[in-house]
Amino acid sequence: MKTTCLHDLHKELGAQMSPFGGFDMPIQYEGIVEEHNAVREACGVFDVSHMGEVLVTGPRATEFVNYIFTNDVTAAAPGQCLYGMMLNEQGGVVDDLLVYVLENANYLLVINASNIDKDVNWILHHAKDFDCTVTNQSDDYGELAIQGPEAEKVITNVLGLEIDDLKFYTFKIIDFGQHRIIVSRTGYTGEDGFEIYADRELTRMFWSRLIASGQAKPCGLGCRDTLRFEVALPLYGDELADDITPLEAGLGIFVKLDKPDFIGRDAIAKQKAEGPARKIVGLEILDRAIARHGTEVLDPDGNVIGTVTTGYRGISVDKSLAMALIDARFAALGTKLQVKVRRKIFPAEVVSKKFYKKSYKK
Amino acid sequence: MEKIYYTPTHEYLRVVENDEAYVGITDYAQHALGNVVYVDMPEVGDEFSEGDDFGAIESVKAASDLIIPASGEVIEVNEALTDNPRLINENAMEAWIIKIKLTDPAELDSLMDLDAYNQYVESEQ
Numbered sequence: 001m002k003t004t005c006l007h008d009l010h011k012e013l014g015a016q017m018s019p020f021g022g023f024d025m026p027i028q029y030e031g032i033v034e035e036h037n038a039v040r041e042a043c044g045v046f047d048v049s050h051m052g053e054v055l056v057t058g059p060r061a062t063e064f065v066n067y068i069f070t071n072d073v074t075a076a077a078p079g080q081c082l083y084g085m086m087l088n089e090q091g092g093v094v095d096d097l098l099v100y101v102l103e104n105a106n107y108l109l110v111i112n113a114s115n116i117d118k119d120v121n122w123i124l125h126h127a128k129d130f131d132c133t134v135t136n137q138s139d140d141y142g143e144l145a146i147q148g149p150e151a152e153k154v155i156t157n158v159l160g161l162e163i164d165d166l167k168f169y170t171f172k173i174i175d176f177g178q179h180r181i182i183v184s185r186t187g188y189t190g191e192d193g194f195e196i197y198a199d200r201e202l203t204r205m206f207w208s209r210l211i212a213s214g215q216a217k218p219c220g221l222g223c224r225d226t227l228r229f230e231v232a233l234p235l236y237g238d239e240l241a242d243d244i245t246p247l248e249a250g251l252g253i254f255v256k257l258d259k260p261d262f263i264g265r266d267a268i269a270k271q272k273a274e275g276p277a278r279k280i281v282g283l284e285i286l287d288r289a290i291a292r293h294g295t296e297v298l299d300p301d302g303n304v305i306g307t308v309t310t311g312y313r314g315i316s317v318d319k320s321l322a323m324a325l326i327d328a329r330f331a332a333l334g335t336k337l338q339v340k341v342r343r344k345i346f347p348a349e350v351v352s353k354k355f356y357k358k359s360y361k362k
Numbered sequence: 363m364e365k366i367y368y369t370p371t372h373e374y375l376r377v378v379e380n381d382e383a384y385v386g387i388t389d390y391a392q393h394a395l396g397n398v399v400y401v402d403m404p405e406v407g408d409e410f411s412e413g414d415d416f417g418a419i420e421s422v423k424a425a426s427d428l429i430i431p432a433s434g435e436v437i438e439v440n441e442a443l444t445d446n447p448r449l450i451n452e453n454a455m456e457a458w459i460i461k462i463k464l465t466d467p468a469e470l471d472s473l474m475d476l477d478a479y480n481q482y483v484e485s486e487q
Contacts, residue, residue, distance in 0.1 A: 032422045313399035
């Protein structure tokens with residue numbers, strides 16, 4: 001199993017470790033609830049060095065990235081981050097990713113750890129028809145996510161980085177001694193926050209300083225999932241997959257059908273015209289029972305109409321909540337449904353999947 | 363006299379009188395789970411054989427099956443856990459989950475006592 005550059009430091013902190021995306025990753029240190037609340041109320045730091053980074057350069061890099069990516073990189077200036085997806089021909093999601101628009105029409109694609117091999121093969125395969133160079137830099141970068149309402153203050157005070165001028169979904173490149181780092185105002189928690197890409201050595205130094213300061217709580221992937229879930233951010237493998245389209249996942253605004261052709265465009269245009277047959281919805285379980293990934297969703301007559309993609313007892317919202325991929329005919333808010341958890345059936349209701357309000361600093 | 367038995371899946375069974383016993387999870391188990399957010403309990407009258415799962419306990423992270431240490435019929439469920447599952451985190455040995463009437467007390471011989479359980483936990487770490 002792969003490890004990140006901070007692996008030994010997690011063990012020193014007594015982290016509970018578990019495999020994720022091919023890496024041995026910290027799931028929690030003190031506890032998911034404590035870490036979750038630290039991010040909502042103050043500041044937490046996550047090791048997200050497992051994420052993959054792919055650099056695309058060359059004369060036709062712009063055309064190529066726009067061909068494999070659903071969002072429109074020609075509409076973005078250097079210094080901007082764009083969220084979007086790579087699709088297959090059927091409109092299913094190969095991966096969701098962030099594209100960092102660099103100077104000179106270069107692009108850094110940040111992809112999910114669990115998909116690095118699949119994505120790199122996919123990108124290389126399609127790059128053959130374009131005059132561009134694709135470099136998998138996943139092993140070169142460490143990445144920290146510093147998240148929460150106090151993240152800006154903590155990064156300024158503890159790491160001495162000037163980042164207060166960064167707007168939401170923008171980044172800058174900072175020279176730090178001999179090191180060059182990327183800092184963006186992005187995250188996966190629904191709170192204000194930043195992500196820092198640096199080499200392995202500097203990532204270790206930043207992590208150690210943040211932990212030693214006591215101002216950023218070490219946070220594991222456990223609370224990363226509860227935080228993103230409460231604000232309805234999708235996780236690849238749950239709400240997104242090779243056979244789930246962006247329209248089904250409610251991510252249509254990140255698919256620019258009016259730009260030049262890209263992989264999956266026709267399938268999405270067709271599905272948009274017809275209306276998707278399935279949709280990801282929010283569910284409130286009207287009981288304390290928790291409907292986890294894979295739980296069957298039933299209509300009032302007991303027919304299976306879908307499955308839960310993620311479910312938790314909310315931490316910032318004290319309810320049993322789930323996101324579920326269901327038959328679109330049952331997707332209207334207020335629809336009464338049921339979930340089958342082990343042997344028992346519990347009532348549920350379709351609610352907005354934005355269970356908790358995001359507080360981004362725009 | 364009360365006697366407490368333990369399983370490799372971290373349940374305890376506390377025998378009281380007339381072959382009646384309380385079943386719950388150990389302090390080690392509650393600590394490993396973290397915050398308990400839901401306990402899926404059976405109903406009074408349900409019958410289980412040794413090794414059956416009789417319900418589940420859920421932490422924030424995941425659900426774990428509850429395994430019955432010995433065969434019996436459920437004669438009481440701890441209703442207090444319905445609204446306050448965190449009682450298990452506060453005192454796992456007090457916050458029993460079900461009370462059963464043992465149908466084959468001889469099965470108890472194959473369970474661990476406290477010393478054996480403590481050694482088992484240590485060997486697991």
